[in-house]
Amino acid sequence: MRYSSARIRYLSKKILKQATEEGVIEIISTDKLATEAIAETIEKYFALEDEVYEKVIESLNKRSKKLIPGSMEWEIAFNKTYEEEMSKRLLK
Template sequence: MLIKEAQVPFLSRKIAYDLLNSGFVTFPKGIDNAISEIEDIIMDDVLWEREIEDKAREILAKQEEENEFLFYDVDRREVFKLIKKEIANEEGFNLKRDERIDDLSHFLVKELWDKEFIDYDVRDGKIKNIIFNSIMEFLNREREARDEVYRKLENYKRPLIPGTEEWELVFNRLYEQELKKRGLI
């Protein structure tokens, strides 16, 4: 999943404030209303991807049940990715990161403009690029935070076993600290 549900409110605020700080955009209905609309649009995208993943899991589980020996020597994650890709193609959902962010950015500009949440006097492409860059920066900084947490866990004073409750608790605490350091929450 490219964007997680918990990230949507933070990403939405980042996009709105990046638009505001660009100097090209005004918010006729107020920035808070725009943030709410951005959040709804991004959440719809996130939930659409989750629906695709749920369908892929169902198909994978059914195929495993029917042909258990077929999956004996197969990487289950790779099969899941292939099934997800096929479902996404059927539904017109783009899984390629940059293309998906570009599509989402374009859709955000169109919806915000059509519903009069934003106003601007420059090309649509300029506003779309601000949104695209905002999303990319957010995702890159989030990945850096996650990577830093993994580095900290590798050097933790006592070894933690990934997947255990203790590992999850420590990961979440460190992850939240790293997100705060980077201004993502």
């Protein structure tokens, strides 16, 4: 995971504070529950990114034409495959 649980909670509190100050959201429960929901969403998104990354790497390694990691061709193939996979999963 990219960030520790403590860092994610800190970011969640900052997001909640900014969103309520700007009137983007209105809390109808407690700040604690809202912060926990934001933190859970962030953690799920990071987990999804990690899962997609692994699947894309596996997909690129299975291609008949082997690409050299870090090459321009590999980067293009990675980005295209990554975006397609993220789109599929986020639209579910």
